[in-house]
Amino acid sequence: MKDHKKYSENRFKEILAFSLGVMNGGDVKMLIDTYKETLDSVTPYDIVMIENRHLQMGVNTDIIEQ
Numbered sequence: 001m002k003d004h005k006k007y008s009e010n011r012f013k014e015i016l017a018f019s020l021g022v023m024n025g026g027d028v029k030m031l032i033d034t035y036k037e038t039l040d041s042v043t044p045y046d047i048v049m050i051e052n053r054h055l056q057m058g059v060n061t062d063i064i065e066q
Contacts (some may be wrong), residue, residue, distance in 0.1 A: 012049065014038040019050055023059065 018035040022028055032039065055061070 011038055011041075012046070015042060015046055015050055016053060019054070 014035050015038060018031050018039065021031045
């Protein structure tokens, strides 16, 4: 179970890094290439969790909605 938790935390961090990179104007192709394995398995739950984290971080909701 500990390995699953570590996997989930790392996966969440990668999805968050990808989303923040896109929002900050990063090179989308490079970000996709970097996080491809993780992005291939994103679930609706992941999206909700990432949006929640964005809100906790104070990210403007106009950016999240794009």
